Amino acid sequence: MSLIKYTTSHGWQFELKLRRTAQKNIILRVDHLGQVRISAPPSVTLAKLQHWLTVNEAKFSHFWQQAWQAQQARVDMPQKIWFRGQSYTYAISQGDKIVWHPLKGFSLPNLSTAQQRELMVNWLRMQAQSVLIERLHHWSRIMQLEPKAVALSQAKTFWGVCRSRTGIRLNWRLIGAPDHVIDYICIHELSHIQHPNHGAAFWSLVARYTTEIKPAKMWLSQYGQQLFQFG
Numbered sequence: 001m002s003l004i005k006y007t008t009s010h011g012w013q014f015e016l017k018l019r020r021t022a023q024k025n026i027i028l029r030v031d032h033l034g035q036v037r038i039s040a041p042p043s044v045t046l047a048k049l050q051h052w053l054t055v056n057e058a059k060f061s062h063f064w065q066q067a068w069q070a071q072q073a074r075v076d077m078p079q080k081i082w083f084r085g086q087s088y089t090y091a092i093s094q095g096d097k098i099v100w101h102p103l104k105g106f107s108l109p110n111l112s113t114a115q116q117r118e119l120m121v122n123w124l125r126m127q128a129q130s131v132l133i134e135r136l137h138h139w140s141r142i143m144q145l146e147p148k149a150v151a152l153s154q155a156k157t158f159w160g161v162c163r164s165r166t167g168i169r170l171n172w173r174l175i176g177a178p179d180h181v182i183d184y185i186c187i188h189e190l191s192h193i194q195h196p197n198h199g200a201a202f203w204s205l206v207a208r209y210t211t212e213i214k215p216a217k218m219w220l221s222q223y224g225q226q227l228f229q230f231g
C-alpha cells in the first residue's frame with residue numbers, strides 16, 4: 001500500500017491510499033473517517049493515475065465533497081469530552097490553558113479547533129500518565145505481580161496488552177472511562193503475567209480482585225468507541 005497526494009480544483013488536499021489489484025478498472029472509495037482509497041491495476045503508472053484523477057474530477061465531484069466533509073467532521077471538536085467516566089461539556093474562556101471542574105466541566109482557550117484538540121489530547125494524556133500508571137502500580141502491589149515495564153499506548157484495537165518481554169501497556173484513552181473500568185483493565189493485564197491466556201484459571205484470578213468484570217465489559221462495549229473521540 002502506498003500513498004499518493006491529490007489536490008482538487010477547490011484546493012482540497014487528500015492523501016489517497018493506493019492498492020494494486022488485478023481488476024481492470026480504477027476504483028475510488030472513501031471510508032467513514034474520510035480516508036480515500038484508490039485501487040488500480042499495476043499497469044497504471046502514478047503519473048497516469050494523477051492524470052486520471054484530474055480529468056475525472058468533475059465526474060466525481062460528489063465523491064470529493066463527501067470525502068472532504070468526512071475529513072472535516074473528524075477535525076471538529078467533539079460535543080462532549082469523556083473524562084473519568086463522565087462526558088463533560090466545555091466552554092471557551094480567556095485563559096491560555098485547559099481547566100477542568102467536576103461540576104462545570106472543561107474550559108478551553110479561545111484558539112482554533114485544531115489547537116484546542118491538540119491541547120485537549122495533551123491534557124488527557126498527561127492525566128492518563130499519572131492516573132492509569134498509578135492504578136496499575138496500585139494493583140501490582142496488591143496482586144504481587146510485577147510487569148517488566150509499564151507504559152501508555154495509543155493503539156486503536158486494544159485497551160491493554162501484557163507481554164512477558166515488554167510488560168503492560170494501557171491505552172491512554174482509558175482516562176475517559178470510570179474507575180471500575182480502569183481497575184478491571186489493570187487487573188486483567190496483571191493477571192496475564194501469571195496466565196498468558198483467557199482460560200478458567202485466568203478468569204478466577206481476575207475475579208479474586210474485582211467483582212466488576214461484567215459491568216466493566218458492558219461499559220466498554222457501550223461507550224468504548226466514544227473514547228476515541230480524538231482519534
Ligand SMILES: [Zn+2]
Pocket residue numbers: 188192197198
Ligand atoms: Zn486478555
